[in-house]
Amino acid sequence: QVQLVESGGGLVQAGGSLRLSCAASGRFFRFNAMGWYRQAPGKQRELVATITSGGTTNYADSVKGRFTISRDNAKNTLYLQMNSLKPEDTAVYYCNVFPAFGSWGQGTQVTVSS
Numbered sequence: 001q002v003q004l005v006e007s008g009g010g011l012v013q014a015g016g017s018l019r020l021s022c023a024a025s026g027r028f029f030r031f032n033a034m035g036w037y038r039q040a041p042g043k044q045r046e047l048v049a050t051i052t053s054g055g056t057t058n059y060a061d062s063v064k065g066r067f068t069i070s071r072d073n074a075k076n077t078l079y080l081q082m083n084s085l086k087p088e089d090t091a092v093y094y095c096n097v098f099p100a101f102g103s104w105g106q107g108t109q110v111t112v113s114s
Contacts, residue, residue: 002026003025004024004105005024005105005106006106006107007021007022010110010111012112012113013112013113014087015084017081017083017085018085021079022079022080023075024095030073031053032053033053033097034098035047035048035096036078037095037096038089038093039107040088043091045094046060047098049069049080057069063089066083067080068083087112090110091109091110093108093109
């Protein structure tokens with residue numbers, strides 16, 4: 001069974017930075033496009049960024065120029081570098097394959113104070 005474990009969240013002031021990590025089990029990781037998703041209180045889960053198995057990236061307009069998605073296939077790990085954080089980035093962040101399917105991990109909370 002595939003397991004995804006997110007980490008690296010926390011409380012940060014507006015303008016600050018965080019780096020999220022997602023450790024994936026199994027051999028599927030290197031062959032799949034992966035994504036970071038987030039869910040703010042009272043809102044639907046939304047796609048933040050994606051990266052193909054070959055490293056091509058795409059971003060939601062709201063994070064373009066501030067967030068960077070990357071992957072280390074040797075370590076089965078997905079990353080999200082978040083700079084210039086804004087209060088509206090506050091959410092629980094999740095990783096999953098893209099398009100998303102199956103169960104979700106527990107996520108990691110990111111809280112940006114103004």
